Amino acid sequence: MTFKMERKMKSDSYTIYEYNSGTNKYIRMCEIEAGDAESAKREFIRRTGWKKRLDTFLFAKIPVCR
Numbered sequence: 001m002t003f004k005m006e007r008k009m010k011s012d013s014y015t016i017y018e019y020n021s022g023t024n025k026y027i028r029m030c031e032i033e034a035g036d037a038e039s040a041k042r043e044f045i046r047r048t049g050w051k052k053r054l055d056t057f058l059f060a061k062i063p064v065c066r
Helices: 037-048
Strands: 012-020 025-034 056-061
Touching: 012 037, 025 037, 025 056, 037 056
Parallel strands: none
Antiparallel strands: 012 025, 012 056
């Protein structure tokens, strides 16, 4: 019998926003679990097929502890 050992990365919940620099507005897209902000954006793109448009980009924000 073999056991696969997985190394667990610390994962946080990130809120993904789409920012439109033409309107200066953020649209909340979803929350996603990831190890860092770049990974969260990549995972969001992979799951949704999001495409960059003129004046838009993704922003991943970690929740603030209160």
